[in-house]
Structures are given as structure tokens and as C-alpha cells.
Amino acid sequence: MPTYDYRCKNCDSLFSVDKSMNDPNPKTCPSCSSIKINRVWSNIQLKGCEKGSSSGDKNCGVSCSGNCGSCGCG
Ligand SMILES: [Zn+2]
Structure with a gap:
């Protein structure tokens, strides 16, 4: 549940x-x-890191709700 x-x-x-x-x-x-x-x-995060996805070459795999500063992928 x-x-x-x-x-x-x-x-x-x-x-x-x-x-x-x-x-x-x-x-x-x-x-x-x-x-x-x-x-x-x-x-429950519905989307991953937008910044990482748009760059194409790296995907942090962390669900940061588009707030890439919080996951450090950007
Ligand atoms: Zn209250």
C-alpha cells in the first residue's frame, strides 16, 4: 500500500x-x-530529470522533478 x-x-x-x-x-x-x-x-516521482534527459548524453536517473539542482546531474 x-x-x-x-x-x-x-x-x-x-x-x-x-x-x-x-x-x-x-x-x-x-x-x-x-x-x-x-x-x-x-x-512517488512521475518524471525524471528533465535537464539530464534533454542533454541526451547524461541521465542522472534520479527523480528530481525537473529541479536538477537537487540531484546534481546538471
Ligand atoms: Zn496542521
């Missing part, structure tokens, strides 16, 4: 929820019960 990470915009706490794709998303922060929570895409 995949783990989904969320960040609360109210208290800035991070929390993870184990759920299946079909389960509903959590609606409130477990710390402060705020509804202002955002999904954090930390575990």
Missing part, C-alpha cells in the same frame, strides 16, 4: 497516510485539524 505525504499549510507539519488509490484523501491535519493540507510528492 503506497504512502502519501501531506503538509499542513496551517501548522506546517508533515504527515503520511497509508492508503490505497481508491481510498479518499485525508481532509484534515492530524495535528491541528486544519483543512489546508497539500499533497507532497516525495515518494
